[in-house]
Amino acid sequence: xxxxxxxxxxxxxxxxxxxxxxxxxxxxxxxxxxxxxxxxxxxxxxxxxxxxxxxxxxxxxxxxxxxxxxxxxxxxxxxxxxxxxxxxxxxxxxxxxxxxxxxxxxxxxxxxxxxxxxxxxxxxxxxxxxxxxxxxxxxxxxxxxxxxxxxxxxxxxxxxxxxxxxxxxxxxxxxxxxxxxxxxxxxxxxxxxxxxxxxxxxxxxxxxxxxxxxxxxxxxxxxxxxxxxxxxxxxxxxxxxxxxxxxxxxxxxxxxxxxxxxxxxxxxxxxxxxxxxxxxxxxxxxxxxxx
Numbered sequence: 001x002x003x004x005x006x007x008x009x010x011x012x013x014x015x016x017x018x019x020x021x022x023x024x025x026x027x028x029x030x031x032x033x034x035x036x037x038x039x040x041x042x043x044x045x046x047x048x049x050x051x052x053x054x055x056x057x058x059x060x061x062x063x064x065x066x067x068x069x070x071x072x073x074x075x076x077x078x079x080x081x082x083x084x085x086x087x088x089x090x091x092x093x094x095x096x097x098x099x100x101x102x103x104x105x106x107x108x109x110x111x112x113x114x115x116x117x118x119x120x121x122x123x124x125x126x127x128x129x130x131x132x133x134x135x136x137x138x139x140x141x142x143x144x145x146x147x148x149x150x151x152x153x154x155x156x157x158x159x160x161x162x163x164x165x166x167x168x169x170x171x172x173x174x175x176x177x178x179x180x181x182x183x184x185x186x187x188x189x190x191x192x193x194x195x196x197x198x199x200x201x202x203x204x205x206x207x208x209x210x211x212x213x214x215x216x217x218x219x220x221x222x223x224x225x226x227x228x229x230x231x232x233x234x235x236x237x238x239x240x241x242x243x244x245x246x247x248x249x250x251x252x253x254x255x256x257x258x259x260x261x262x263x264x265x266x267x268x269x270x271x272x273x274x275x276x277x278x279x280x281x282x283x284x285x286x287x288x289x290x291x
Contacts, residue, residue, distance in 0.1 A: 026088040026263070033267045038062050039097030041090065042137060048106060048129035054122060056106035056129070057086050058137050059093035069140040070102040071174070071288040072130050073280075078150025078180075078263070080192035081119055082111040091267045096147075099281035102139035104130055108155070116197045116206055117165075123155040124165040131172050143288045145175045146217075147280065149263040150230060151192075153181025157208040157238065161216045175287040176219045177280050180262040182230045184209040184237040212241040218248040220283040222276055224257035252279060 043058040064070065073096050077084045086105045096103045108122035127144060134141040146156035159165050160176040186203040188194045197206045204210050219242055221235040235251055242249040254274040257265065265274035 030088045030091050033091050035091050036094045036098035039094030049125045053107045053109050056104055059097035059103040060138055061097055061100055068138045070138055071143045071284050072134050072139040073101045073103045073145045073147050075105050076148035076152030076155045078152045081151045081196040095266050095277050111196055116200055120155055120158045120165055123159050142172050143174050144172045145284050146173055147177040149179040153178035157183055161208050162211040173217050175217050177283055179222045180224055180227055180230050180259050183234045209237050209241050212238055214245040216247045218287045221251040223253050224262045225253050225255050226257055227259045229259035
């Protein structure tokens, strides 16, 4: 390992630790960490609606056919529904694009000014934008995989299992890949969930596990066994509900990995810790048709 690589990896480790403690956007981590050369950003600041946080960036494989129609991974980042920016997740976009996918990373409205269901509604708007415009960037608008980490996994799950948001457009969703997601966390007993969901009159309506059932898309749930922020039981509860309804579902546990470690493992220097990228790539290829 070169001195430069060692310095960058050490710096990234420090930033990851700070991010884990403060739940802040991973801007510095993204700036430091080496990224996948085979994935490139092909568009940025694309509006999917009219608000200042309703914009998205797009990543694609560096080498792709001009007539390619790639599966679209729509990735929602975490941040307790109160922080985060797509600018801190270029390492995710480039990593997944390097696996052969079109990757869309949107911003969405966050607290304290925007509470449930604003961020879920933004997720639905981003899905419909992909359906309408994804092919302009080389994507297959009828082959969308919803993916996310933490609060972003919650958004992805609600769109995947609850017809209230997408209705008939849910047909374009071919799979759900949730990373360390909260899916069964009512009643609300931590500040983040109280702030984002506490004003909603029926807490059970906000929970993905309530809506999961027959006809939902195939699901991959990735869990860090050392996650003390979003307990693994969230993924276990959703997996049990989907499995009982006959939905193809797989849950994978990573020993010794914590909450932030699940997303930083997507970055090149930390993939030895958890096979998150490989597992998502295998899942996407398995649930989307060959083109």
